[in-house]
Amino acid sequence: MRAFGLLALGVLVGLAVYHVLGVTGVSAMVEHFHPKFDTPDLRRLAADENRKALEVIFGTIITLGGITLTCTVGYLSLPQERFSEAAQRLAQQAFGEMYQNREESSEQLKRAQAAIEKNEKSRPSLIALYTLISIHSIAPWTFRPCHKQLQALGNGLRNVWRGTRIAVFVRAGDVSCVAWLAGLTALTVLFAALFMVRLVALDAVVDGPWPMITDLAQLGALFTLVALVLVMGIAIARAVTAQSVRRAIEEAREQEEGRLADEATRLIDQTGEVLGA
């Protein structure tokens, strides 16, 4: 996916260079040196067309570049591991064979529910549930996954809020979510531009086809800039949340591992007593 992002950026830069050097450069040369542009009126007309063409080219580049940059930044801000193997191990200990079926999230949810119903409301269970939220595959617009399980854990709205926060920030880094955000941005731009063109700013009869497209591109640039800032903000908040969850997982891991090791040592000691050794 990183490669796709870089490839998209490369293609955009290539297009920009081609347009500036090839299309616009050649037009300028023709405008200056071709005998048919000798009259001042024609020269002015050609210069005007050239300016409009440049606006379109750069506006389109800015729009496409903004969307691509939004997707790339959103993706790159996603840490490449999902709450580490320590969390997976903890989830396995809390919910049985979770590790063996990581892909089957609905099955995992049932196990989580069963574990909670058995009143296993320990800290590792809680952390394991947060881990489950972080690996649970959901639609980008679902901001309340595992809501029932979180409520069953008790502790009022605090758990639900924390689970929701984790879900939002984990989803925000997902490729599907970033693509969704980019698509939403593009749609917003289209509707806003349409609105501007039809009702507010532009008169298609007077301005002709070029300014309509030019303004669409400029609006696109503005909206993608807003989307970019939004994604970066989410990425930062997500990193902070991930850090706190990771620390909690590490603490719970140490507690759980200590308990297991103590239990194992006690069992070994008891074996000797049983055998009279």
Next chain:
Amino acid sequence: MASPVDMTEYRTMAENALRASRATGSRRVVSNRGPEHARAVTDVLVTSAERHLAFLCGYFSSDIFDASKTREFLDGPGAQMSVLLDHMPDAAHRSALSELGAYMVGDDPKLRVRRLEHPATVHFGIADERDVRIETDTQSRKATVVFGDPVVARSATRKFKSLWDAAVPVTAQELGASATR
């Protein structure tokens, strides 16, 4: 039943835990459930051991212990392995020891086997007096694997030695093991 992908992931997790314990010098614990996990984690213990392996087990089942990996370990310089059995293997209970008879012969055999007079309630394995796998439920093969905890390892080693001294030596012939490698 776990898929091959799941088992690969589980094995990788166990290897990473072992590596992390070596790198940080701290304890790492992995849970193991069922015979497939038991086999994977026992493989990790056997392949990572350098000098000494000790196992208190039922009959050194070939379902859990891989004879070829054990052979690789025993072929290493200065390698020693002690196995305490709960009971002798038979036709219904195939033991990996039957393929390791060649290591049990001589004045200073690399593989020594003894049998307990009364079956143990808990089985465990110790690698280099550093890493321990403790089977808390011998029927379901549920176990806790503790990598790099000297306190747990010392306790297990002490217990193993006391049980070993009270156990009865077993020869390759008694196991029906082949004496060729």
